[in-house]
Amino acid sequence: MDGPPARLRAEDTRPELTPFRHAWRLAVCLVFGLVVWSQATANEWNDHRAIFWGEVVLGVAAFVLVVFRRRAPVTVAAIVAVMSAFSGLASGPATLSAVSVATLRRPLPIIGIGLLNFACAMTYTLYAPFDLSGPIWVSVVINLVTNAAMMGWGMYLGSRRELLWTLHQRASRAEAEQELRVAQGRSQERERIAREMHDVLAHRITQISMQSAALAFRDDLEADELRAGLGEIQGKSNEAINELRGVLGVLRDQATGELVDGPQPTYSDLAALVSESRDNGLHVEFSDRVDRSDGEVPDVVGRALYRIIQEGLTNATKHAPGAVVRIALSGSPADGIDFQIRNPLGFAVGSAPGAGLGLVGLSERAELRGGTLVHGREGTTFVLRGWIPWST
Structure with missing residues (x-):
């Protein structure tokens, strides 16, 4: 000391x-x-x-x-x-x-x-x-x-x-303090980019893993069906590559640290994300009771919610394939947005590897927006819930 x-x-x-x-x-x-x-x-x-x-x-x-x-x-x-x-x-x-x-x-x-x-x-x-x-x-x-x-x-x-x-x-x-702040800023920037890459790629790669695993266990597929399945895998791979390029190619606003170039997901893209997960065989019940009569959800809030729900769907696909995932959103400009993702605990063998880093990144993302996020088991159900203010 x-x-x-x-x-x-x-x-x-x-x-x-x-x-x-x-x-x-x-x-x-x-x-x-x-x-x-x-x-x-x-x-x-x-x-x-x-x-x-x-x-x-x-x-x-x-x-x-x-x-x-x-x-x-x-x-x-x-x-x-x-x-x-x-x-x-x-x-x-x-x-x-x-x-x-x-x-x-x-x-x-x-x-x-x-x-x-x-x-x-x-x-x-x-x-x-x-x-x-x-x-x-x-x-x-x-x-x-x-x-x-x-x-x-x-x-x-x-x-x-x-x-x-x-x-x-x-x-x-x-x-020396200025150099330290610069080094810390670079470190934080690398961490943010790493979280962004994880959020973007984990969902796609999990889908590719599940589809390729399904093809490996199907011996009764015709050549056309096999080509179609491989085509889907190729499509998901291309999407992952394009999204990775988008993450690495963006420029960040120096004042806010937000991504300012390249298409970024917003609240309106949640429906497409849920639909895509359903198309990949996941059973999703989606409840959206957010009051948007006074205006749309701010982009930074929508982006955070998109990444949180994307990570929740990715975890459900990894650890509980075939289970029902329930997503509930509610709130208003005055009260902020409450979110909850629930899915049964899975016992899948050979699940894609992970170390919970995505959930840690989500907690940091929510806290960065002035909100909260908790996750854990409730009986036989895994629950991810939290709150984000409407304006951050």
């Missing part, structure tokens, strides 16, 4: 430092350090040569250390700050490392490094071998303002980096 999302760390939002970014940062540090150190270089070179070279060594060491500030920002900032108390050249790296700590936006390190930098800067100001040109409070104010400014700048950079990182992550998530 996944735990709670990890808290965003400031370190995660920092951009990668390229050689150019490293170079210009170090160049700015060098300029700043030279400006601070320049006040003491003349006296040191003339009277305190050892201090001069000591500042150079500490300054170079500070520049080396500041390169590793991202690995241990607080530690590097503290060490370089102490170096800046004895080397004006190290004040540049000390400033950079302090800004780096401030970008993390952690109160304790910011306060600690800020105070340490101020103390070290005042130490260098008071004890370096050069004369102050003004009162001590001026140096105090300058160092306070400088430290506050660099810490504020670092906190601003950290906040801006986090904002940019957050926006980037949101954009990435939005793109």
